[in-house]
Amino acid sequence: MRVLVLAPEPLFPSNSGGRIDALTVARALKSLGHEVHVRCFRHQFEKEFEPVEFDSYATIQRKSFFRATMAKPLTPYQISSRDDLPWFPTECRVDAVVAIQEWVLPMAREVAQVAGAMLFLRVANDEAAYLASLARDEASWKKKTYLWLEASRSRSLLRRANFYRGITHSWPISQESTPQGLAATVLAPVLYQEALVDARFGRESVLFIGALDVAHTLKGVQWFVDNVWPLVRAQIPTATFLVGGRGCDRVHVRSVLAAEGVELLGELDDPTRFYEKASVFVNPVLSGSGVNMKVGPPASAGMPYVTTPVGARGVPHLAEGMSIQDSAAGFAQEVLKLLEDCDYWTSKSVEIRSRVRKEFSQEAMAAELSSWLPRRHREA
Numbered sequence: 001m002r003v004l005v006l007a008p009e010p011l012f013p014s015n016s017g018g019r020i021d022a023l024t025v026a027r028a029l030k031s032l033g034h035e036v037h038v039r040c041f042r043h044q045f046e047k048e049f050e051p052v053e054f055d056s057y058a059t060i061q062r063k064s065f066f067r068a069t070m071a072k073p074l075t076p077y078q079i080s081s082r083d084d085l086p087w088f089p090t091e092c093r094v095d096a097v098v099a100i101q102e103w104v105l106p107m108a109r110e111v112a113q114v115a116g117a118m119l120f121l122r123v124a125n126d127e128a129a130y131l132a133s134l135a136r137d138e139a140s141w142k143k144k145t146y147l148w149l150e151a152s153r154s155r156s157l158l159r160r161a162n163f164y165r166g167i168t169h170s171w172p173i174s175q176e177s178t179p180q181g182l183a184a185t186v187l188a189p190v191l192y193q194e195a196l197v198d199a200r201f202g203r204e205s206v207l208f209i210g211a212l213d214v215a216h217t218l219k220g221v222q223w224f225v226d227n228v229w230p231l232v233r234a235q236i237p238t239a240t241f242l243v244g245g246r247g248c249d250r251v252h253v254r255s256v257l258a259a260e261g262v263e264l265l266g267e268l269d270d271p272t273r274f275y276e277k278a279s280v281f282v283n284p285v286l287s288g289s290g291v292n293m294k295v296g297p298p299a300s301a302g303m304p305y306v307t308t309p310v311g312a313r314g315v316p317h318l319a320e321g322m323s324i325q326d327s328a329a330g331f332a333q334e335v336l337k338l339l340e341d342c343d344y345w346t347s348k349s350v351e352i353r354s355r356v357r358k359e360f361s362q363e364a365m366a367a368e369l370s371s372w373l374p375r376r377h378r379e380a
Contacts, residue, residue: 002093003029004117006108007040007100008082010059012049013269016211016246017293022100024190025122028365029098030054037094041082041104060085076153078103078127085111096120102127122187128152133287137215187368191296191318191360197276199303201345205240206232206335207278207303209271210294213247216287218256220308224284224331225259231332233261236339242278244268275301279345280338283307284331295322299356304338304348306331317359321352 009016011023022040030036035055042048042059051057063071068080075083082104096118099108105121112119128151135147212218221243232239244265247253254264265274275281281298285308292311295318299305305322308331312319323338325331338345358364 001095002035003037003096003098004094004111005029005036005038005098005100006104006111007038008078008103010040010042010046010049011038011057012051013047018101020293020296021122021189024362024365025098025100026054028190028362028369031362031366032370039085074153076103076150078150079106083107098122133216134214137219137287139215187365188315188360189293189296190362190365191293191299191315192356192362193297193300196272196297196301199275199279199298199301199349201279201342201349203277203279204236204238204339205242205278206280206282206339207242207274207298208282208284209243209245209265209268209274209297210283211246212243212253213250217285218247218253219287220283220285222256223286223328224282225257225262227328228284228331228335229259229261231328232335232339235336239339242274244271244274272297272301275303279303280335281305282331282335283311285311296356296360299352302349302353304345305352306334306338315360318352318355321348321355323348 005022005026007019007022009019009022011019011026014020014023026036026038030053038054038057040059041062044061044064046059048059049057062068062081063084065077065081068075068077072080072083079102083106085107094111094115094117097108097112097115098120099105100122102121102123108121109119111117131147131151135144135151138144138147208221208224210217210221212221225241229241232241239261241259241262242265243257243262244267246267248264249266257264268274275298281303283292283294283305285292287310292307292314295305295307295311295315299318299321307322307324309324309326312322312324323334325334338348
C-alpha cells in the first residue's frame with residue numbers, strides 16, 4: 001500500500017512525545033513493507049531535516065498567526081495554519097492517509113476524498129481537553145483567554161467532523177468526546193527504545209526530563225521541588241534532583257525551580273546519557289490530557305518511575321509497573337525507598353522494563369497494524 005502520513009509538526013528532531021509517536025507510527029508502517037510518504041508542517045525558523053528512511057519526506061511551512069486568522073477567523077489557528085499542501089491535489093495517488101492528531105484532519109480528509117483512499121486518525125490526546133488544561137494552568141490572562149477560545153472552537157469543530165473510516169487512539173477517549181460516526185480502535189504507542197544505557201541503583205540522584213515550556217508540566221515540577229524534594233533531602237542531604245528539557249534555559253523556569261540540591265541541565269540534544277546519572281525518574285504532572293510519552297526512555301533503561309495518577313494515564317499495562325502517588329508525603333516516601341532499598345529498586349526496574357518491552361515495542365505496533373490495515377483495505 002502507498003500510505004501518506006500527515007503530521008502537524010516535523011518528525012525530526014524527535015524532542016517531544018507527539019513527534020516520537022508520529023515517527024514510530026511511520027516506522028511501523030514502513031517495517032510492514034508499505035510505501036510511506038511523510039508530509040508535516042513546521043514553523044518558519046525551524047531547521048529542516050531530510051531523513052532517508054522513508055520513500056519521501058517533506059515539510060511545509062505553517063501560515064503565520066495573522067495570515068491564518070485573517071483567512072479563517074472562526075477556525076482554530078492550530079487548524080487554519082495547517083490547511084495547505086503545495087502539491088495538492090496533483091500528487092494524491094495514495095491508498096491510505098494517516099492523520100496524526102486532529103489539527104491536520106481537514107487537510108487529510110480532503111486528500112483522502114480526492115484519492116479515494118482510506119482515512120485514519122491517530123491521536124494520543126483529546127486536543128480540546130489538552131488546550132483547556134493549558135488554559136487552567138496559564139498565568140497570563142491574555143494567553144489564558146486565547147487557549148480557552150481555542151479549546152472551545154476546537155471541540156465544536158472536531159465534533160462536527162464526519163470521517164468515514166477508522167480512528168485509532170492510544171488512550172481511552174470517552175464516547176462523549178469522540179466525533180459522532182467514528183469507530184475507535186486502540187493502537188498502543190511505541191514506548192520501548194533499544195540501545196539505551198542501563199539505569200543503576202546507588203546514584204543519589206532523581207531525574208526529570210520534559211517540556212518545561214508547557215505550563216502544567218512546569219507547575220508539576222515546581223510542586224515536586226516545593227513539597228516533595230525537601231522531604232527527600234531531609235533524609236538524604238546529598239541527594240540531587242536533575243531537571244532538563246525544552247524550556248529549561250528560560251529565566252522564569254530557572255527562577256521557580258531554584259532550590260538546594262536541584263541541578264538544571266538545560267535543553268538536551270541527547271537526554272539518554274543522563275539515565276546513567278540517576279536511579280529514579282519522576283513525573284509529578286498534576287494536570288493535562290493524553291499519554292505521557294516521556295515514560296518510554298526511563299522505562300526502557302530500567303529506571304523506576306514515580307508519578308501521579310495523571311502521569312500514569314493512557315498506559316494501564318505499564319502503570320502496573322510504576323509507583324503511583326497522589327500526595328507529597330507518599331511521593332517522597334516512594335522516592336526514598338527506591339534510593340535506599342536495592343532489592344526494591346531492582347524489582348521495580350525489572351518489572352517496568354519487561355512491561356514496556358512486551359506491550360509497547362515497535363514490533364507490537366507493527367503486528368497490530370499488519371492485521372488491521374489489510375482488513376480495513378478489504379472492507380474499502
